[in-house]
Amino acid sequence: MKYNIALVPGDGIGPEIIADAKEVLEKVGEKFGHEFVFTEYDAGGCAIDKYGIPLPQETIDGCLASDSVMLGAVGGPKWDDMPNHLRPEKALLALRKEMGLYTNLRPAKIQPALKDACVLRQDIAERGFDLMIVRELTGGIYFGERGRNEEGDAAYDTESYSVMEIERNARNAFEIARKRNCHVTSVEKSNVLETSRLWKETVHRLHDEEYPDVKLDDMYVDNAAMQIVRDPSFFDVIVTSNMFGDILSDEASQVTGSIGLLASASLGDSKRGMYEPIHGSAPDIAGTGLANPIATILSAAMMLRYSFSLSDEAECIENAVAKVLEEGWRTKDIAAPDDENWLTGSQMKDKILEAI
Ligand code: NAD
Helix, strand or coil: CEEEEEEEEECCCHHHHHHHHHHHHHHHHHHHCCEEEEEECCCCHHHHHHHCCCCCHHHHHHHHHCCEEEEEECCCHHHCCCCHHHCCCHHHHHHHHHCCEEEEEEEEECCHHHHHHCCCCHHHHHHCCEEEEEEECCCHHHCCCEEECCCCCCEEECCCCCHHHHHHHHHHHHHHHHCCCCEEEEEECCCCCHHHHHHHHHHHHHHHHHCCCCEEEEEEHHHHHHHHHHCHHHCCEEEECHHHHHHHHHHHHHHHCCHHHCEEEEEECCCCCEEEECCCCCCCCCCCCCCCCHHHHHHHHHHHHHCCCCHHHHHHHHHHHHHHHHCCCCEHHHCCCCCCCCECHHHHHHHHHHHC
16 A cells, blocks of 8 residues: 655654654565655744744645654744744644644553653552543633633633534544553543533443443543552543643653653544654754654554554554563663663664564
């Protein structure tokens, strides 16, 4: 099969890690007989420098015409003083909107070889965990009406959800659970919030009508936050609102050990998604060889699984990463302080290529 992939490297370490992920995809394509055709587009600070705006129309058109999009990261000190509408990060929000992406997937998994770096109790780390947070991305309190009273001494933000918004996000969660361990935990605060009561009702109705084969349970967000540090192996798929997902996904990512390992995906109604590492453009290490490419390489694996339904190919990348880590290879961010033999990002990518 032939797949057209739009690459949006962005700024800082973005171009390095996207180049590494591209090589990995090429190797997987060779091995499994697929043709991946790549086209690069500008977004973020580099687009501001070239076109005066963070998201040129050419990039929007190219991404919409592709089968899927891989993004590095955008931003950096050079553009920190730009007016709000011209900030590099605006490119991400605008691209998500243009592509109709409303669900964010963030896996948090402990790599068996990195259990020692896990901040959880050692027996919990030993047990391991592999959870997926499915977060609603375009609604809720972050997009609701907000303001202050005339005196300016009181403020409000509004949480609002429609059945349609809850249902389309929950549908993605149930579909994903079917490709994993068939267990969804719906996280809300229905003992207090009306939006959460609608959330719970809607998730249960959809479950009963269309996904009775998937195990479904409910958890208040405060309990879920505790469960992530008590024993995250309880979870398979968590489905939750925009704000709760924002907080829980950062918490879950931290318990795994390193920001350089964690992938993410944004999905909508079509198969086309946007795949990117959860970290930023790390301008402090750009061009030094210190950038760990694993988060971006694992994002490429997510693209194969969720946009192209190529599960064997995705597993091949994930297994190669696990093998290289098992063999003891480390980039500086995940190396022990006294480990002098750490690899550059590009050397790590070469080890992963060898393992594919
Ligand atoms: P960051 O994630 O870029 O960096 C935080 C720390 O982690 C830094 O010390 C960095 O060196 C390190 N780090 C990040 N990725 C790494 C990797 N792959 N390998 C090794 N070390 C890594 O966050 P920040 O410093 O707060 O932000 C830097 C810039 O990135 C800012 O302009 C910010 O707005 C932008 N940003 C962009 C995105 C995005 O494009 N999705 C997300 C977050 C931040």
